[in-house]
Amino acid sequence: MAEIPIAWFLTLSAVLFVLGVAGFLFRRNIITVFMSIELMLNAVNLSFVTFSYRLKQVDGNLFAFFVMVVAAAEAAVGLAIILTVFKNRSTLNIDEVETMKN
Amino acid sequence: MEVVIFLVFAIIAVVCAINVVVQTHPISSAISLVGVMGSLAVLYLLLGAEFLAAAQVIVYAGAVMVLFVFVIMLLNAGTESRKGRSFMVQLLGVPLLVTLLGLLAYIVQRIYPIGASVHFGGFTQGTPRDVGRALFSTYLLPFEVTSILILIAILGAIVLARKELD
Amino acid sequence: MDAFIVISLIKVLVVFAVLMTTLAYLQWVERKVIAHIQVRPGPYRVGPHGLLQPLADVVKLVTKEDLVPPYVNKPLYLAAPFLAITMSLLPISVIPFGPAIAVAGHQTYMQLTDLNIGVLFVLAVSSMGVYGIALAGWSSNNKYALLGGLRSSAQMISYELPLSLAIAAPLLLSNTLSLHDLVLTQDGGIWHWNILRGPFPQIFSFVIFLIAGFAETNRVPFDLPEAENELVAGFHTEYSSMKFASFFMAEYANMITVSSMATLLFLGGWTAPWPAAYGSSLAPVVIFAIAGVVALYHGFHPARRRDQRTFPVFGVIFLIIAGVFLLPMVQDWLLPLFWFCAKTGTLLFAFIWIRGTLPRFRYDQLMGFTWKFLFPVAMANLLVTGLLVAWFS
Numbered sequence: 106m107a108e109i110p111i112a113w114f115l116t117l118s119a120v121l122f123v124l125g126v127a128g129f130l131f132r133r134n135i136i137t138v139f140m141s142i143e144l145m146l147n148a149v150n151l152s153f154v155t156f157s158y159r160l161k162q163v164d165g166n167l168f169a170f171f172v173m174v175v176a177a178a179e180a181a182v183g184l185a186i187i188l189t190v191f192k193n194r195s196t197l198n199i200d201e202v203e204t205m206k207n
Numbered sequence: 208m209e210v211v212i213f214l215v216f217a218i219i220a221v222v223c224a225i226n227v228v229v230q231t232h233p234i235s236s237a238i239s240l241v242g243v244m245g246s247l248a249v250l251y252l253l254l255g256a257e258f259l260a261a262a263q264v265i266v267y268a269g270a271v272m273v274l275f276v277f278v279i280m281l282l283n284a285g286t287e288s289r290k291g292r293s294f295m296v297q298l299l300g301v302p303l304l305v306t307l308l309g310l311l312a313y314i315v316q317r318i319y320p321i322g323a324s325v326h327f328g329g330f331t332q333g334t335p336r337d338v339g340r341a342l343f344s345t346y347l348l349p350f351e352v353t354s355i356l357i358l359i360a361i362l363g364a365i366v367l368a369r370k371e372l373d
Numbered sequence: 374m375d376a377f378i379v380i381s382l383i384k385v386l387v388v389f390a391v392l393m394t395t396l397a398y399l400q401w402v403e404r405k406v407i408a409h410i411q412v413r414p415g416p417y418r419v420g421p422h423g424l425l426q427p428l429a430d431v432v433k434l435v436t437k438e439d440l441v442p443p444y445v446n447k448p449l450y451l452a453a454p455f456l457a458i459t460m461s462l463l464p465i466s467v468i469p470f471g472p473a474i475a476v477a478g479h480q481t482y483m484q485l486t487d488l489n490i491g492v493l494f495v496l497a498v499s500s501m502g503v504y505g506i507a508l509a510g511w512s513s514n515n516k517y518a519l520l521g522g523l524r525s526s527a528q529m530i531s532y533e534l535p536l537s538l539a540i541a542a543p544l545l546l547s548n549t550l551s552l553h554d555l556v557l558t559q560d561g562g563i564w565h566w567n568i569l570r571g572p573f574p575q576i577f578s579f580v581i582f583l584i585a586g587f588a589e590t591n592r593v594p595f596d597l598p599e600a601e602n603e604l605v606a607g608f609h610t611e612y613s614s615m616k617f618a619s620f621f622m623a624e625y626a627n628m629i630t631v632s633s634m635a636t637l638l639f640l641g642g643w644t645a646p647w648p649a650a651y652g653s654s655l656a657p658v659v660i661f662a663i664a665g666v667v668a669l670y671h672g673f674h675p676a677r678r679r680d681q682r683t684f685p686v687f688g689v690i691f692l693i694i695a696g697v698f699l700l701p702m703v704q705d706w707l708l709p710l711f712w713f714c715a716k717t718g719t720l721l722f723a724f725i726w727i728r729g730t731l732p733r734f735r736y737d738q739l740m741g742f743t744w745k746f747l748f749p750v751a752m753a754n755l756l757v758t759g760l761l762v763a764w765f766s
Contacts, residue, residue: 113217116315131300143267166333238508276507
């Protein structure tokens, strides 16, 4: 059986990234926007690991690991912010959180 | 055999990613995102990154996404309403995104023609031993900095989410 | 390649059959043990000493009306028990039951597959098990179920932290993540087991692992999410028949996984407590012979009239099993299997014993216990282990 060309992995990463950008730009629910950000980070992780395979070094895995850790920290703080916004404005629609006054 | 595994899990990843963007209720998007992460973990195994595959499932799919699912259940967020969407954004945005995708795919195909290929066993330095060795020797400073980053994130989350003392 | 596939299929079938029977009979054991703790006979009438009770329960659950309430979120409602039971049965595929044996000329491990990240695989799959419960609570569209599901998920992810730290400490001593090699490093007798060896015997890690394991499997004293007198029935309120049964099977499979991981990590897996040169191969013979003699004795002085017919039969069966352990041709695979099952069975008995003895924690006590006590203790334990291992190496 033929082996998989590296370009396929990178194309998959590009597709996932563009889907993440689409979700980020077009969705109005703040949690879905946040999940699109996580999707973009996952796509970038796949790129890192692919290049790590290509260059036969482990550093790409390390980069992906750090991206994962930072994404986890960001998810914790971001969801706390979302909870606070929901407590104050009672809405999860980012279009309705457009003024700083209540 | 690797081609079959790649195609199956790549298609699952793309379908779940489309589901994340398209579904109206956040909990369906969250479950689809878990599906994306799971299939990406299998693709990491194909690329020889075994520690990262396990870390992806333990940390990302098993902790971060549980946090998302928790918040969605706590806030009892309903489905998204359709008003307030700008038609202009979609009219301009979709062609631009398709252009971005085409550009990235073209660049990828130009840089990496058929020569390089992926198979099981092509990369053997993804074991926990090698990752740990690199993590504690070359990348010791980023490791310590991320531990402080996590501490800051914990403090921030606790301060933001606690009840105000009257 | 062909031999590998055939042997793997045979192993899968054997493990699946044994596992399903064990799950059913583990429930029988639990009911009998709790009954005897509460000074009553337990299941007694269906078959000799209630041994056909699991069969009766299976028939009852399968033929019950499978009601899907109209107000539930159907895709998630149907997926949740499936997810729960899949994630709880997956870790069994990496647990080694014995050493390498020869089957029809081919060398193979007594394990479905030996991953070199075996411990991480078990941790990963048990992290995914949280989804089954959270989605069951959410999709039932019922406030008791939602509360039970949320509480259970929060409890499970909070107790994953001391669990992971308690797993990391003996890994510092054994230096491998593969479960088969983990047992091989503990070979040689009871002083080589991780619980008693190295510069820092891992007794604290063992206790922390067991406590966190109780919480992970939602067993007493941490079973508030599914307590009958608190939350109707918690997260499985709206489930009936086979879906309900699959949640229970998932809970028992999780118990088996936690006990197996404890024996592999701390109690030396399938290695004997003292070397075979000093007669450890006679220990199962002695145990089964004593059990057979006691059963025969009670058969001749029965407490109840039924026992006069059943106890002698059990006595004879036990004596036959003791004789089987003396055969030389089964020594190299039956003895390690016996030690593994004995250790895992002892831990399962401890699970059941504690269920019959302790009251349950209140939810805030439970969460306070992990975040304020168990997690710092696990971290301190890991720190001390690391320091001592680095000092003495």
